Amino acid sequence: MDRRGFLRSSCQACAAIALAPALVSMESCASGSKMLAVENGMLTVPMDTMGNGNTAIVSGQGLANKLMIVKRADGTYTALELLCPHKQGPLKEVTGGLECDWHHSRFDLEGKVLGGPAKQDLKTYPVGSDGKNLLVKVV
């Protein structure tokens, strides 16, 4: 395989991963996580980040944790902080919600606790839109 073929196939693999329906992330192959701008307390997420899915994971400049943007059935959005309130374990998407890797607390896609040991819901942020971008109020 020549250099051009290698780059083409690598980019196609990255695109396939990035467009996985369950989890669309803003990460790129070459540079790790892509940071989105936060200005005046607002994280700007291009609308096409959602792709055809109902969730997307994004990182924002100055934010300690990644957020999951969730498109609800009624077309509105919410954003969930991906940090378990029990002991700050990492969360992963599972069917119908999120689960903590450490002690397996489960949350729905509104951030509500479905099963402990966590007793608190996930931190959520309101999401608006300017027509081209989702605007997440992070402060």
Ligand code: FES
């Ligand atoms: S840190 Fe998540 S359940 Fe304990």
